Amino acid sequence: MRTLLLVWAACGDQAETTGPTDLSDPPPPPVPFVETAEGGALEGGFTGNVVETQQATNAMLAATAVLLSDTEVQGRLLIDNGSDLRAAPEICWSRPSPAMSEFTMDFTGCGNDYNMSGGVRIEDHPAGPVLFQFLDFTLDERVVGGVLGLELTETGRQWHIFDTDTFSPGPDNRVPITVTVGGTASATTIDGGLHWNTIPTENFHLWGTATGTTLSDTRTAVMGGTVAGIDPYTDPGADAPTFTCGWQTCRCQLSGVTSYAAAVELETVRVDIDDLQDGDDGFDDPDVEFVIDVEITGRLDIEAAGCGVWTATFTTDALPAIAIERVALESAIQRQCEIKAIDDEHHCVELEAMANASSGIELSISAAKLGNLVQNLVDNDFDNNWCTFNE
Secondary structure, three states, X not given: OOOOOOOOXXXXXXXXXXXXXXXXXOOOOOOOEOOEEEOOOEEEEEEOOHHHHHHHHHHHHHHHHHHHOOHHHHHHHOOOOOOOOOOOOOOOOEOOOOOOOEEEEEOHHHHHHHOEEEEEEEEEOOOOOEEEEEEEEEEOOEEEEEEEEEEEOOOOOEEEEEEEOOOOOOOOXXXXXXXXXXXEEEEEEEEEEEEOOXXXXXXXXXXXXXXXXXXXXXXXXXXXXXXXXXXXXXOOHHHOOEEEOOOOOOOOOOEOEEEEEEEEEEEEEEEEHHHHEOOOOOOOOOEEEEEEEEEEEEEEEEEEOOOOOXXXXXXXXXXXXXXXXXXXXXXXXXXXXXXXXXXXXXXXXXXXXXXXXXXXXXXXXXXXXXXXXXXXXXXXXXXXXXXXXXX
């Protein structure tokens, strides 16, 4: 005798779930992957020597700020311009006092407290400019060598600054300054201006164009603006980097903008699997990460918001799309299933099938996501602790 068992299904509202949990419920239909989507968080780094350029430029400008805090150096600059001089709050170096038109500053005594060594020869040259001849002057293992010229302009308290030599000094005879950072030497040229409105005050403006050339790359820093060719004879005002003679508290600029030609190499992009699907399949899926190789060139502007604190802005003509091939999509899904980030086997099978049926996905890059990456790179790679003696 046979027994017939009938199962009745009740009609009406059903409770929502994050996935099919009752075998009597029909599974939701598979959701295909979209053809285009917006990418998520980015990882990558700067290419070229933009970080080294910032570090080399900071070393040269920090050395200049130390020298400007010395009253004998101030006296050479203002020999024909008369002013009250401002003494440095602390002097760890030795030099003649009173000094002649030429004298040498010895920084041997600055090693323990400020990690400075080497020397600088100051010369009030008969040809006109005051010369800072760096003799392996070292700040925290960054070594500066060469000659910086400062020539008083017709505008009071303003000097034209440039790289030169001691034999025929002047802006028409350019001899790059060598700055060594991390064992890499760059030949650095600088063409800019220095404006010190009132010598007894600590702060001064220093702007212009500095170009560092290594064996592998050439990078330019534009201090006080966002375009090359900034006028060395015109103070840019609020955009001009402001430095302090109180170098014991800060080596770097306190305010102002510095710009660099820069390139960012994108290495990975993360995106939520749910954002790659053409509809809701009822599952809350994890992120996947794709390995990519995309370079974006543009202009990096960093504005100092205090000592060693930078606000970064990256400007580019166009943001490229990222092509994610079908094989890469399949691999990413399989990986999440293997590590049980997706722990529903039936759902894994469906996702893998939909990935196999996909023709690939084109991911767009948002300016906000790229901006987040660039700010993180600046925070991690550019000078910050070095500026405040906290390495």
